Amino acid sequence: MSASPPRVAIPDEELHVEFVRASGPGGQNVNKVATAVQLRFDARHSRVVSPSVFARLASLAGRRMTKDGVVVIHAVRHRTQERNRADALARLEALLAAAMVVPRERRATRPSKGSKRRRLESKRRRAQIKSARGRVGVDE
Numbered sequence: 001m002s003a004s005p006p007r008v009a010i011p012d013e014e015l016h017v018e019f020v021r022a023s024g025p026g027g028q029n030v031n032k033v034a035t036a037v038q039l040r041f042d043a044r045h046s047r048v049v050s051p052s053v054f055a056r057l058a059s060l061a062g063r064r065m066t067k068d069g070v071v072v073i074h075a076v077r078h079r080t081q082e083r084n085r086a087d088a089l090a091r092l093e094a095l096l097a098a099a100m101v102v103p104r105e106r107r108a109t110r111p112s113k114g115s116k117r118r119r120l121e122s123k124r125r126r127a128q129i130k131s132a133r134g135r136v137g138v139d140e
Contacts, residue, residue: 008048008093008096008097008100009048010041010046010048010092010093010096011047011048014041014042014046014047014048015039015040015041015089016039016040016041016042017037017038017039017040017085017088018037018038018039018040019034019035019036019037019038019081020034020036020037020038021033021034021035021036022034022035022036022076023076033081034081035076035078035079035080035081035084036074036075036076036084037073037074037075037076037081037084037085037087037088038072038073038074038075038088039072039073039074039075039085039088039089039092040070040071040072041070041071041073041092042068042069042070043057043058043065043069043070043071044068044069044070045069048096049096049099052102053096053099053100054069054099056098056099056100057071057095057096057099060095060098060099061095064095071092071095073088073091073092073095074088075087075088075091
C-alpha cells in the first residue's frame with residue numbers, strides 16, 4: 001500500500017496573488033479583463049518549508065523558482081480569475097506535496113550467478129543465430 005502524498009497548509013499571508021492580462025484566444029474579453037493569475041510563494045522564508053524540502057522543491061520547480069527562492073506559477077488555462085486562482089493554488093500544492101516526499105535511498109545490489117549465466121547463454125544463442133546468416137559460398 002502506497003502512502004498518499006502529504007497535504008500542505010499554506011498560510012494565506014505567504015501567498016501573493018496578482019491578476020494580469022492573458023494572451024491568446026478569447027476575443028475582446030482578453031483585452032478588457034485581467035484573468036491570468038501570477039501566484040508567488042516565498043519558499044525560502046516560509047514557515048511550512050524545511051531546508052530539506054526547500055532543496056527538493058528547488059530541483060522540482062526548475063525555472064519556476066527565482067534565485068531568491070520565490071516560486072512563481074502562471075495560470076492562464078481558464079477564462080475566469082477564480083478558476084485560474086484555484087488552478088495556480090492546486091499546482092503549487094502539488095509541487096509542495098511532491099517536494100515533501102523523501103526519496104528512498106538506493107541500495108546497491110549485484111546480479112545473481114543464475115542471472116549472469118542466463119544472460120551469457122542468451123548472448124551465445126544470439127551470436128550463433130547471427131553467425132549463421134553469413135553469405136552462402138559457391139562451393140557449398
